[in-house]
Amino acid sequence: MTATPGTPSTQPYPTPSDSRGRGTAWALRDTLALVSLPVLAVLVVPGAFAGGGTRRWFGGRAESQRAEAQAAKDAAAAAFYELDTAQRDLRISVETITAVDDSPAARRAVSDFEALGRRIDEASRRYIQAVDAHDLDRDDLEAATAVRARGELTAAKDELVRVKQELDRFGEGLGPLLGKAETQLARLAPAVERARQALLGASNALDAVRGKGLRADDLAARLAALSPELTRLNEGAGRHGVAQTLERAERVQREAAAIRAEAERLPEKAAEIDHRLVSLRTRAQALTTRAGQVDPVLSELRRRFAAACWQDLQQVPAQAAENVRQAELKLREAQAAREAQRWPDATSLLSTVRALLNTTDEAVSAAGDRLQRLNAVQKDPQGEIERTRFAIRDAQRLAMTGRTTPDPRHARPLDDAVARLERAIGTLEGRHPDYWHFLTEADAVRRTTARVVAQIREERGGGAGH
Structure with a gap:
């Protein structure tokens, strides 16, 4: 709406911005008239109405029409003011929605509001033209002119009221979208703060780990990668959008929380790797001893049973020895990775060692189990x-x-x-x-x-x- 409220003779009315600069003068004259009329009522005597410099009066009917026209002007001004206020309030609501929501429903709401804005501009233009067309304070205002002014101002007021009703209905329909947008806005500040606190927690956890002699370089690199995200969070939703900022805050919080959890568990992981190194080394030594017992078992199988009963076990001793050798090599690599604090490498190597020893254990056990079962069925x-x-x-x-x-x-x-x-x-x-x-x-x-x-x-x- 292009006009701004002014000051009419009896109650406020908006002064149009395109009224050729006369609005302020009108408001001032109306104000002076309110102050000076009582003085004139005292000073003027009967018969002075025909004198020079005094206001001409055309009788009761003309003044009645002037008053009715002024009342219509005041009613139109009030309708204009109410419409302008409602439009301003709804613009804030629409801007709130568009800041958060880019859904088809939100885009449709923006389009509908723009269409209503064009209707409001048209109704406002008609009102301003009606105000500009008639000077109701003219001394020689005729009754017919006052009647015409009242009609145009009343029509302008009715149009303003109708558009205001359309605007009200539009505002009621915005309820769900506005509620969703306000909910997201309410989540924004807490989400950003949680992300900041999560980053601080991760940083403190890394400091504590380093204090125990553990470098945690990979975790430090992951935390450093979040630094640009923190910069964007600090730049705010005004620059990056509410939805994007919310998503970024939640992602930063998750990643920082994961880094903190891994850092806090790092001393335990180091101790666990140390324990597994000792345990698997002991198991490899035990399997070396057990693998050496396979040859006597195979010798007995060959001596007592048909070839079909033991041929598939022929390669067990050699394969067991090779598996144990590979396992011991991987154990040395895992020990080196542990000392270099390359935790993922150490963990992966230990898993390989365990798989090799499991395979060897099964093969060595199979030879003994075979002899036991064959003895039982033979008996x-x-x-x-x-x-x-x-x-x-x-x-x-x-x-x-x-x-x-x-x-x-x-x-x-x-x-x-x-x-x-x-x-x-x-x-x-x-x-x-x-x-x-x-x-x-x-x-x-x-x-x-x-x-x-x-x-x-x-x-x-x-x-x-x-």
Whole structure:
């Protein structure tokens, strides 16, 4: 709205900015008239109205029309003032929304407000033209002119009121967007402060770690990388936007908190790495001793059992020795990384050592377990046979529970398991039975029956036991 409020004869009215510079003079004259009229009422005597320099009076009807026109002017001024105030208030609300929200709804609100602004400018122009067109204080104001002025000013006032109503409805519709924007603005200062405090906490934690002789160079580099982000936070949302500043503050807080947590845990991590170095070194030494016992086991396997029972174990001694050698090499590298305080490298190397030793442990254990199982089945093959047959019969009973004939999906794999077991038993005949083949087949048959049992129970909702 381009006009600013002025001072009419009876109550404030806005003085238009494009009224050719007469607004201030009008306001001054109106004020003087209010002061001087009582004096004139005392000094003027009847009959003096026709004298020179005095105001001409045209009778009661003209003065009545002048008063009504002035009242219409004052009402229009009041409507103009109310519309101007409402527009200013809503502009603040819209600017609050646009500072925070770039959603389609927010952009639409800005567009609608601009359209309303054009309606307000048009209504204001009509009001200003009506004010400029009529000098209601003229001595020779005619009744017809006063009537015309009252009509134009009333029409201008009505238009201002209608636009004000549209503006009010628009303002009511802004409620959700404005509430969201104000919520984000309320979050802004606390979020920035939390980010600053998190950075300070991370810096203090690093200082404490350095005081214990730990460098934490990687953590220091990560903290230094956040310095430009702190600069942007200090520059404020006015430069970088509210939403972006909020996101930046929350990200800085998260990263600084992570740095602080890692720094506080660093002494514990160093102690843990030291412990793992000692533990894995001891384990490597023990595996070296155990690997040396594989050759006697293999010798016994070769002497007592068919080649198929031990051929896959032939490479265990050499592979175990190589794995232990690699593990000890990685342990020395891990020790060097620990001394250089390259914590991620030390941790990674120790994980490699552990994997090598696990593989070696399994291979060395496999040779001893193989001899133990072969001894057992050679002494009593019937025990393994009965254990496997019991598993099959148990699965068959479950398959028949509540049925007169088994489901083919269950019966077929169980029948195949029976045949497979019988074939495996057949390999025990002859001068050099392949006990290991028998054991692996029996294991496979039991795994098959276990899968059938699990399938049946799942289909029955886990209900039927046996």
